[in-house]
Amino acid sequence: MSEVLFTSSATAQNGRNGHVKSDDGLIDMNLVMPTDDTDEKGTNPEQLFAATYSACYDGALNLVAKKKKKDIESTTTADVSFMKDPEDNGFKIGVVLNIEVKGVSQEEAEELAQAAHQVCPYSKATRGNVDVELKPKAV
Template sequence: MSIEVIYTAESTASGGGRDGHVKSSDNRIDLDTRPPKEAGGSGEGTNPEQLFSAGYAACFLGALQLVARSEKIGLDSASGITARVGFGKDADGGYGINAHLIGYLPGLEQSQAEDLMNKAHQVCPYSKATRGNIDVTLTAKV
């Protein structure tokens, strides 16, 4: 897919990948990375799955708000998205991730909330990038 780039984020990992350091070019991210205890690490830093889940949650909420505005649906200020990103072994003996996106959409009917989640999943850049590559589950809570 070709896009007209309007912004580029740049980060560098050093020192050992999952057991190292990440830093963005603008210094807004400057973190030690450590595998979680569940994966045999110290858990004393962040990990790629946490960073991915934060980005996916923020991006998906933006897509959800865009879809709601286009359909003239007002979202409660308490609306939000939680992204749970799982990490584990895949069937090929390597590693992979999955995602569970939970939309908290108070004040909407269940069917309307589910419809918004599904439509946001079609326009969210993270969802587009991962479509067909990882399992993504959507849950709407009203």
């Protein structure tokens, strides 16, 4: 196993219609399935994954740009979809990363986006398991 730099911990209770809480209490949320007909307010695993993937990917993008001596500003929005999986009659997720990059050409934005996708820990974790579409845009 690789050298551990830090570990984060969260506990979920009662699945998609339950509660999730981080060990430090910063995350403390009810979980609600968006497809359920309910007035309950809460988040869902896909929303939480979108937040964490977009943050991780945007960090990787900025790291790659810095190494290539590119001065950029960036915004990454992750759209995480919960979908039926026709292969096993179960479910799966798909991700579209909408990446806005200021300070480079469209071609450079595309190159940086691909390079970031190779080094981002979340991209590495999902590779081969989750369909991820990159949509870089120079702004």
